[in-house]
Amino acid sequence: MLNATNSPIRGIIPPHMLEEIAKRGTTRQKDWALHNLTFAGFVRGQRQAMAALPTAAAVGHKYRTVNDNKHEGGNPPTGALVFKEGDPASADPAVNEAYDGAGATYDLYYDVYQRNSIDNRGMSIVSFVHYESNFNNAFWDGSEMVYGDGDGDIFDRFTKCIDVIGHELTHGVTQHEANLAYSGQPGALNESMSDVFGSLVKQRVLNQTADKADWLIGAGLLTSKIQGQALRSMKAPGTAYDDPVLGKDPQPADMQHYVKTSSDNGGVHINSGIPNRAFYLAATAIGGNAWEKAGKIWYVALRDRLRSNSTFKRAATATISVAKELFGDGSNEMKAVQDAWKGVGVI
Amino acid sequence: MKISFEQSGGIAGLRFATTLDTAGLPPEDAQKLRRMVDEADFFNLPARIVSPRPQPDRFQYKLQVQESSRQHTVTVSEEALPTSLAPLVKWLGEEARRKMREKNP
Numbered sequence A: 001m002l003n004a005t006n007s008p009i010r011g012i013i014p015p016h017m018l019e020e021i022a023k024r025g026t027t028r029q030k031d032w033a034l035h036n037l038t039f040a041g042f043v044r045g046q047r048q049a050m051a052a053l054p055t056a057a058a059v060g061h062k063y064r065t066v067n068d069n070k071h072e073g074g075n076p077p078t079g080a081l082v083f084k085e086g087d088p089a090s091a092d093p094a095v096n097e098a099y100d101g102a103g104a105t106y107d108l109y110y111d112v113y114q115r116n117s118i119d120n121r122g123m124s125i126v127s128f129v130h131y132e133s134n135f136n137n138a139f140w141d142g143s144e145m146v147y148g149d150g151d152g153d154i155f156d157r158f159t160k161c162i163d164v165i166g167h168e169l170t171h172g173v174t175q176h177e178a179n180l181a182y183s184g185q186p187g188a189l190n191e192s193m194s195d196v197f198g199s200l201v202k203q204r205v206l207n208q209t210a211d212k213a214d215w216l217i218g219a220g221l222l223t224s225k226i227q228g229q230a231l232r233s234m235k236a237p238g239t240a241y242d243d244p245v246l247g248k249d250p251q252p253a254d255m256q257h258y259v260k261t262s263s264d265n266g267g268v269h270i271n272s273g274i275p276n277r278a279f280y281l282a283a284t285a286i287g288g289n290a291w292e293k294a295g296k297i298w299y300v301a302l303r304d305r306l307r308s309n310s311t312f313k314r315a316a317t318a319t320i321s322v323a324k325e326l327f328g329d330g331s332n333e334m335k336a337v338q339d340a341w342k343g344v345g346v347i
Numbered sequence B: 001m002k003i004s005f006e007q008s009g010g011i012a013g014l015r016f017a018t019t020l021d022t023a024g025l026p027p028e029d030a031q032k033l034r035r036m037v038d039e040a041d042f043f044n045l046p047a048r049i050v051s052p053r054p055q056p057d058r059f060q061y062k063l064q065v066q067e068s069s070r071q072h073t074v075t076v077s078e079e080a081l082p083t084s085l086a087p088l089v090k091w092l093g094e095e096a097r098r099k100m101r102e103k104n105p
């Protein structure tokens, strides 16, 4: 009989058999089959097939693996599995950071928003570390996480910042929910959602209330050669860095300074400063732990209200109506969200 | 041949750009650049190359090449980068970063 083990068995049992087991097996067998189906090798391009499957057991399914790309690159990335759920700490800090950051992100979504992993079906979180050489980036490729080591000149390794990890994995959540188009205002909202939940992952790990948090994205990622404290500031967009090599942080803090550009898919990493600051204003006005109330409002909007073409205005009306439903008409929370979007000139 | 190059996007959203003229380059570099432009069949590439499944936080590259009467601009997403164009993008990216570093004594 099938043995419910956590070790990935990619390649041994074909996906169509796993799908049958996931549909018809006992709870234990379903869980096991779903785990193996969601292992990265099987899910690439098979999301439609997955959508027909029953949702995994109501209990959370936290399963993480880390693969080492050994600087070989590839699209999708290559590299053997070097770490899996429950293994003792690795000697490689990038492996531990990718694993722990994925865990903290899983925990925020599961403990606070009752979301079972990136796809809400308990998918395994697969991370590739040491991607290419001197690679100055990290990204979610649609199925898994990819981290560069940085060039050591501008950037340190990208696993170093837990908010960067939360940012990237949130792109996976967005892909499975609002699926915001990656261009113009919907793209800037997509970016902002990643900054919001990336920052909340960090704030929750540090147990910081909204007034104590730094509201920076990627603090410590820039090397000491660069004049800057982080990639972005949600509290004061446009102030994260000012450096002879990088130039000045181009983020606007309100709609009056919205940047029209064809670079960066229409400035998705630039204009995200506007909804980022709206979240900061709402969270600090509400007070307490930002992930509890403001985070919940933004999460429900992302999950249930926003669509691929949603604009900043749509995000404003969506979050205000969610705040009203969750906390009451005229509640402090609702007023805080309204004032926040007014504060950045969106409404 | 004049080439301008811009890299934008990535999680950091940083912009790196450079413009160069093969007339001002060492002959071996100029020759290498011409060969890479030819091998990419640059003037016949579409103006916008995107992936059917865009990936967030990937880089976006914009290249403009001008040669005598011809001029062409291509904007391409990293995850959709044609293999034939990859060496030119890599070379220009390194050049852009090198030039920006020089600004910082």
Ligand SMILES: [Zn+2]
Binding pocket: A167, A168, A171, A191, A194, B011, B056, B057
């Ligand atoms: Zn992003």
